[in-house]
Amino acid sequence: MSFTIFATAIISAMLINNVILSQFLGICPFLGVSKKSSAAIGMSAAVLFVMVISSAVTYTLYDLVLYQYGIPYISTIAFILVIASLVQFVEMFIKKTSKSLYKSLGIYLPLITTNCAILGVSEGNITNIWTETMPYWEGLFIAVSTAVGTGLGFGLIIFAFSSIREKLDASNVPAAWKGVPISLVVAGIMSLAFLGLAGII
Amino acid sequence: MLVPIIVIGTLVLVYVGTYALNKKVPIPEECRDLTDAATCTACHNFTCSYKK
Amino acid sequence: MTKKENFLKGFFKENPIFVFLLGMCPALAVTTTFETSLGMGLLVVFVLTSSNIVVSLVKKWIPHDVRTPSYIVIIATFVTVVKMLTEAYAIDLYDALGVFLPLIVVNCLILGRAEAFASKNKVIDSAIDGLGMGLGFTLGLVFIGILREFLATGGIMFGVYLPIGEAPITLVSLDMIINLFNANFHISDYGIKVFTLAPGAFIALGIILAVFQFKKSRVDRKLAIAKMEMIAEKKRIALEKKKLAALKLAKAGGK
Structure with a gap:
């Protein structure tokens, strides 16, 4: 039973409602990501890690504190503070413990505070999953599964796009379309392809 | 009225605390250049990845 | 730089969307129609102007090391205010913008202006800068919104999401333009639907x-x-x- 929920949440967040191609979150790193696939992997690993922890923490905060005390209206300011301090904490922890991990993943952490995908997923959990009657553990489980799926979807698209960028840079693009415009059109075509996956569930 | 102030105040203190702590821990020497390069992949310094 | 130049630079020379490519997430997500773009743009104008004013007012008392956290708190406060006001007075717009209303917090444009301009300049200049940059952002959004809505539905509607207190009116439609040349001509169901997606x-x-x-x-x-x-x-x-x-x-x- 719970595995079905997990698989459904992951597939729907990763492929059907892809975070970049259909929710438009995290466009900046998507367009700015270098054509090195190592950078793409490091960036998406950092995003996945922070996204899972932050959605668990923000869901808990909302359900057990903000809703209980009748102050759900401060959710935005509370969430951005939670995410920002989480990013700082994780960065400090990695800096102190492992140099090689910092080299591959930690350098992308400071950029994540202003990455709208993280806050977007936390806010989306509240509006899409949370209801007054849902038990805390069940909601937390769905929220974390959605976060895992969203992070994986982010990584999938960023990685695929870094390979496409490599091809694009080598091909003969008209001067007016070079850079961002052609990237956006390519993203549009990728998005069209992902529309076809809507019938899976 | 008191609860939201306490919640936000705590969160702000936590954030400022972790921020200050994180600033104190130095970045490993060999990663200096890497952090600058990484900044170019996000929108803070977005222009540098395309305009070189 | 004179005050007029400071105000006008955000419109074309330093347009946030078309020149600096900032705030691409809302530029793609909320521009399905002309009205949602306009609404989003005006909310950003409000948040940007007020956060610029407050940042430049308190810049002397903020220690240099905790600059970014303080700016984030200031911006998040104004976004919460805007969110509550929108929910109270324009519930249709609130529903249409959805998650992108609280996401104004992480819009690179606002934090960028606070760090690059408001923390170094006087209050009046910062207010003018915020107003100009915000209106430039609005101009960009509205431009995309008009193009997308016109291509998708063949007309521009006004009054669906913004609370103007009247029934929605059609500002422009393809039928109107064609009827200038050829009376009583109707294209039913014109539209390239992919532009809403x-x-x-x-x-x-x-x-x-x-x-x-x-x-x-x-x-x-x-x-x-x-x-x-x-x-x-x-x-x-x-x-x-x-x-x-x-x-x-x-x-x-x-x-």
């Missing part, structure tokens, strides 16, 4: 940015040609001077 957003913004880049490359080429001509002219003048000097020298030698 996600792929259409990417493609529409791509086309607009390509047009901007095309114009910019034209201007750059003109400037380059003008510069080359100037250099050639200077070379010619220098050569003539040399010839003249040589001629004089030859005459002097002949005597």
Whole structure:
């Protein structure tokens, strides 16, 4: 039973409602990501890690504190503070413990505070999953599964796009379309392809 | 009225605390250049990845 | 920089969307219709102007090390205010913007202006900068919104999401334009539906940015040609001077 929920949440967040191609979150790193696939992997690993922890923490905060005390209206300011301090904490922890991990993943952490995908997923959990009657553990489980799926979807698209960028840079693009415009059109075509996956569930 | 102030105040203190702590821990020497390069992949310094 | 230049720079010369590519997430997500773009833009204008004012007011008391956290708190406060006001007075707009209303917090434009401009300038200049940049952002959003709505539905509606207190009216439609030439002509169900969907957003913004880049490359080429001509002219003048000097020298030698 719970595995079905997990698989459904992951597939729907990763492929059907892809975070970049259909929710438009995290466009900046998507367009700015270098054509090195190592950078793409490091960036998406950092995003996945922070996204899972932050959605668990923000869901808990909302359900057990903000809703209980009748102050759900401060959710935005509370969430951005939670995410920002989480990013700082994780960065400090990695800096102190492992140099090689910092080299591959930690350098992308400071950029994540202003990455709208993280806050977007936390806010989306509240509006899409949370209801007054849902038990805390069940909601937390769905929220974390959605976060895992969203992070994986982010990584999938960023990685695929870094390979496409490599091809694009080598091909003969008209001067007016070079850079961002052609990237956006390519993203549009990728998005069209992902529309076809809507019938899976 | 008191609860939201306490919640936000705590969160702000936590954030400022972790921020200050994180600033104190130095970045490993060999990663200096890497952090600058990484900044170019996000929108803070977005222009540098395309305009070189 | 005069105050007028400061105000106008955000519209074309330093337009946040088309030149700096900031705030691409809302530029793609909320521009399905003209009205949602306008609403989002006006909310950003409010948040940007007020956060710029407050940041430049308190800049003396904020320690340098905790600058970014303080700016984030200030911006998040104003976004919460805007969110509550929108929910109270424009519930349709609130529903249409959805998660992108609280996401104004992480809009690179707002934090960027606070760090780059408001923390270094006087209150009035910061307010003007926020207003100008915000209106430039709105202009960009509205431009994309009009294009997408017109292509998708063949007309521009007004009054669906913003609380104007009247029934929605059609500002412009393809039928109206055609009826100028040919009376009683109707195209029912005109529209390229893909422009309401996600792929259409990417493609529409791509086309607009390509047009901007095309114009910019034209201007750059003109400037380059003008510069080359100037250099050639200077070379010619220098050569003539040399010839003249040589001629004089030859005459002097002949005597």
